Amino acid sequence: MRNDALTGQLDSLILATIAQQPGHGYAIVQRLAQPGGGRFALAEGTVYPALHRLEREGLLHSSWSADSDRPRRVYSVTGNGRSVFQARRRDWKRFSGAVQAGLG
Amino acid sequence: MSWLQTLAAELSARGLPGRDRRRILLELQDHIECEPGCEERLGDPRELAASFADELATARTRRGALRAFAALALAAVVLAISQLAIGAAGGYRGYSTGISMWLFFPALIGMLIAPQVALVAGSLAALRAVRRRRVAGLPAAEIDLIGRRARLALLAGIATVAGLGLYLVNFSNRFPGWYMGLIGCLSVVSGATLVVAYRGMTDARSIVSRMPGSAGDVYDDLPLLGRRWLRRRPWRLGVIGVLTVGAIVTVFFAHAESSVQEGLERGIVEALAAALGFLLFGRTVGLIPSRAAQPALAAPARLAGDHDRALAEHILRDGYAAGQLTLDQLSARLSAVHAAATVGELREALRGLHD
Numbered sequence: 338m339r340n341d342a343l344t345g346q347l348d349s350l351i352l353a354t355i356a357q358q359p360g361h362g363y364a365i366v367q368r369l370a371q372p373g374g375g376r377f378a379l380a381e382g383t384v385y386p387a388l389h390r391l392e393r394e395g396l397l398h399s400s401w402s403a404d405s406d407r408p409r410r411v412y413s414v415t416g417n418g419r420s421v422f423q424a425r426r427r428d429w430k431r432f433s434g435a436v437q438a439g440l441g
Numbered sequence: 442m443s444w445l446q447t448l449a450a451e452l453s454a455r456g457l458p459g460r461d462r463r464r465i466l467l468e469l470q471d472h473i474e475c476e477p478g479c480e481e482r483l484g485d486p487r488e489l490a491a492s493f494a495d496e497l498a499t500a501r502t503r504r505g506a507l508r509a510f511a512a513l514a515l516a517a518v519v520l521a522i523s524q525l526a527i528g529a530a531g532g533y534r535g536y537s538t539g540i541s542m543w544l545f546f547p548a549l550i551g552m553l554i555a556p557q558v559a560l561v562a563g564s565l566a567a568l569r570a571v572r573r574r575r576v577a578g579l580p581a582a583e584i585d586l587i588g589r590r591a592r593l594a595l596l597a598g599i600a601t602v603a604g605l606g607l608y609l610v611n612f613s614n615r616f617p618g619w620y621m622g623l624i625g626c627l628s629v630v631s632g633a634t635l636v637v638a639y640r641g642m643t644d645a646r647s648i649v650s651r652m653p654g655s656a657g658d659v660y661d662d663l664p665l666l667g668r669r670w671l672r673r674r675p676w677r678l679g680v681i682g683v684l685t686v687g688a689i690v691t692v693f694f695a696h697a698e699s700s701v702q703e704g705l706e707r708g709i710v711e712a713l714a715a716a717l718g719f720l721l722f723g724r725t726v727g728l729i730p731s732r733a734a735q736p737a738l739a740a741p742a743r744l745a746g747d748h749d750r751a752l753a754e755h756i757l758r759d760g761y762a763a764g765q766l767t768l769d770q771l772s773a774r775l776s777a778v779h780a781a782a783t784v785g786e787l788r789e790a791l792r793g794l795h796d
Contacts (some may be wrong), residue, residue, distance in 0.1 A: 361468075361471065362468050362469075362471065363476065365473040366472070380482070380484030380488075381472070381479070381482065381483045381484065382469070382483035382484040382486075382488075382489040383484065383489070383492065385465065385468060385469065385489070385493075386493050386496055389493070389496070389497075390496055390500075390577055393500050405471075407470075407471060408467045408471065409466050409471050410464065410467070410471075441479040441544075
């Protein structure tokens with residue numbers, strides 16, 4: 338799938354991934370790749386600026402984990418992030434349903 | 442140089458604060474240690490650093506502009522309290538009864554002129570920050586414009602509080618102790634808040650964004666003003682503003698003082714001050730388009746890259762927004778930009794819009 342098809346959806350995909358289970362950057366990138374079955378040709382590094390942006394917006398929370406032998410930042414979804422994700426998912430279902438109906 | 446070293450050097454060159462830089466590097470180092478050899482899939486470290494810098498510069502500048510507005514609002518409240526409480530403190534003192542005219546006139550300028558500059562510049566900075574709150578990465582020129590507006594507003598706010606302080610010092614032998622103490626303390630608190638907000642803006646400025654695109658102008662912030670005849674002749678906006686301010690002040694004081702002559706005198710002084718403000722600060726706050734050249738396209742024979750095409754697209758869209766191109770012309774020129782192989786061909790697509 339072309340990268341530009343992901344534009345605008347990356348934040349929602351990240352929220353969806355972390356809403357299922359909190360995790361660190363590498364784990365999030367790996368889980369992000371799974372739903373697309375490798376179809377998202379995503380530069381993995383682009384996930385990190387998005388994580389920082391979502392945290393600045395108050396949708397994610399992060400802290401250094403003590404469970405690892407090296408410093409590891411673990412992300413989880415905030416209450417506000419969960420609400421925003423639910424709203425985005427509703428919008429996307431409505432939108433994709435309309436497109437699907439149009440394409441036949 | 443390793444992938445991480447290149448990223449570290451780029452983050453440093455982009456001016457990211459040490460704390461943010463360390464966090465990014467630790468996260469990416471952890472990523473690479475989870476799967477050695479995955480650097481290629483992480484993408485170009487220069488682009489990654491640029492992405493962090495563009496977004497952080499945007500976020501910090503936007504937040505700084507809103508904090509500046511809050512600090513200015515506090516200064517406005519302090520100024521209002523000083524004027525409302527002056528009745529209880531025995532009323533205004535004659536200008537010649539203070540310690541020195543060298544204190545009185547700077548105080549007057551600080552308390553009368555500086556707040557107006559702060560109001561205009563601070564409101565425009567906050568307005569742009571709110572209007573563009575959903576954009577992750579603003580063009581560097583727009584970040585610069587918001588920063589200029591906020592810094593000018595904060596400096597004017599500091600001048601206001603300093604003016605109030607000078608006023609107190611000048612009449613320290615005339616005002617009661619409670620008034621001196623109350624307004625003095627409020628001024629110090631307000632001044633400190635303004636200085637902290639200004640420092641936040643200068644910190645945000647140290648992060649280097651290079652995202653192409655124009656800054657936009659006051660017509661983007663206030664679409665009601667966005668008439669083509671105004672947009673093409675910025676001085677007309679200045680004349681309208683000056684006449685409007687002069688007329689409002691004339692009518693207000695003619696009514697308040699029951700004297701048309703008094704109203705006219707104050708209106709003319711206010712209009713002259715507004716004209717001076719427009720000339721001095723119009724470019725800084727985006728009332729007059731900036732003289733700063735758009736980023737130049739390089740040598741004509743050089744092969745065009747994505748960055749050149751993105752810049753050319755921005756210039757064309759700005760030209761369309763400013764009424765220089767019709768929709769058909771924009772569409773045709775955008776096609777030419779996408780098909781251009783060299784910088785010379787890009788320049789041809791921008792003829793009449795770009796030096």
